[in-house]
Amino acid sequence: MVIVSVTPEIGLDEGYTYSGGLGVLEGDKFYAMARMNKPYVVITLLYNNGYVDYIFDNNNNPVPVPQRHSKTFRSMLNPAGYLRINLKDTEVYVSVLEYRLNNAKVVFLSPQSPRWAYDLVDRLYIENDIDSKFYKYALLAKGAAEYIRSRIGLRNVDVIDLQEAYTAMLPLVLPLPPQKYRIIIHTPGPWGHPSFPAELFRREFGFRFFEDPVILTELGLSMSSEVIVVSKKMRDVVSKVIPHHMHKVRAVTNGVDVIRWVDGRVLKAYMEGGLNIDALSRIKREMASELEAYLSKYKPGLRINDSLTVAWIRRLTRYKRPDFILRFIEENPQRDDVVFVLGGKAHPFDEWGLSMMRRFRELAAKYSNVVYIHDYDISVAKNILPKVKLLLFTPFPGWEASGTSFMKSSMNGTPTLASRDGAVPELITDGFNGWLFGFDERYLVDIGSDPRANEINEKEYSEFSYKLNQVIQLYYNNRDEYWKVAVNASLTLISNADIVNTLKQYYKL
Structure with missing residues (x-):
């Protein structure tokens, strides 16, 4: 049985597919699982220009610049064909690139056409508007769903871990028994709990939610059998934020490789x-x-x-x-x-x-x-x-x-x-x-x-x-x-x- 982790970022020793702690943690999990030779699949997006670097102008102002992936990183990724998904009523071609280490692998989803889909993954956590942000994570959800169906097989899935609320659209497009899903909350702060207009969900998925806007964390909490928070103290903190879900919350304190x-x-x-x-x-x-x-x-x-x-x-x-x-x-x-x-x-x-x-x-x-x-x-x-x-x-x-x-x-x-x-x-x-x-x-x-x-x-x-x-x-x-x-x-x-x-x-x- 295969353990699947879906994440908006992962920090490997090469490449710029992370912004901070979540990505580095997911990288640590991957390397440790690979060393133990466990069947472990991480699904994420390949960001064309990474996250962000800076140069400074003459007035000491930081100026953001793209992060260019090295040839070493590119050479690590093995082409594994294409997926076709429907996004914004358009067929999107998604290139699949895999980094394998023993029995574990990271699957990078890289949309190639149409151009607007390619542009969705220009940078990690940097979007021009709310629609682009929504469709970036809809792309991750639909791409992950198609990969799980066609490449892993639903019968072979042990559990799907949703890393942070950005991945919580996946159960909407891949409905499975709740015990197959867990959501891991990595931050109590508001930046980790995005919300989107209900109209975007109606337009893309056909769902008419009572709530407007729709909070992704609430989606993930409702559609998962278990909620994991990453320290014992965090469990106490979130008990005052999501009291109606505390019967599903378990603390598993982070570690490092x-x-x-x-x-x-x-x-x-x-x-x-x-x-x-x-x-x-x-x-x-x-x-x-x-x-x-x-x-x-x-x-x-x-x-x-x-x-x-x-x-x-x-x-x-x-x-x-x-x-x-x-x-x-x-x-x-x-x-x-x-x-x-x-x-x-x-x-x-x-x-x-x-x-x-x-x-x-x-x-x-x-x-x-x-x-x-x-x-x-x-x-x-x-x-x-x-x-x-x-x-x-x-x-x-x-x-x-x-x-x-x-x-x-x-x-x-x-x-x-x-x-x-x-x-x-x-x-x-x-x-x-x-x-x-x-x-x-x-x-x-x-x-x-x-x-x-x-x-x-x-x-x-x-x-x-x-x-x-x-x-x-x-x-x-x-x-x-x-x-x-x-x-x-x-x-x-x-x-x-x-x-x-x-x-x-x-x-x-």
């Missing part, structure tokens, strides 16, 4: 039972010189030596609070003994996030110990997360579904200073394998309009700043205690946050 993300030297020491302070400190000294060489392309002349390296590096959006590290650096200019590695990019329609890109770049120009990496992606993450000595994880309480960057860094002996959000309360104990700040709120506060948001931010920033200064002092004044926390981070997270543990809760492996 140890083989993909843990440095070979750290993993070898762990597997041989020799991951201790001496071993980790030696490995980190080697990594410091490697990191210095890597960062020199962003900051020529940078010297790290024995400095504490601190990273805030992830998608730039308001709820992740990049302004915390900006404020700390400006308020603590005397901390020139610390190298700050800032990274991330915003969605091109997110003006607040774009403003953070400008500020990150200005800070890197102003301070010799600040580096900004604007082209953050999987390859950058593999060079930064294992090799810095402290990761900052600062989401607003209640808004982070799980988070996995802190898992990747911790596994490599890079402890995290984190807010109490997502999967952090399950995996990090303050002062033992990382450090914590802030409140463990388990409800959604509107960070754009609720006056409580500013109050929470101020209180949490105060504790964040205090804790970060404490960790800096610990590193320079009591190095053995720092290394104890770092070793504990690696030992506990490799054991407790392995993606294999997650997959065993999803499937009968």
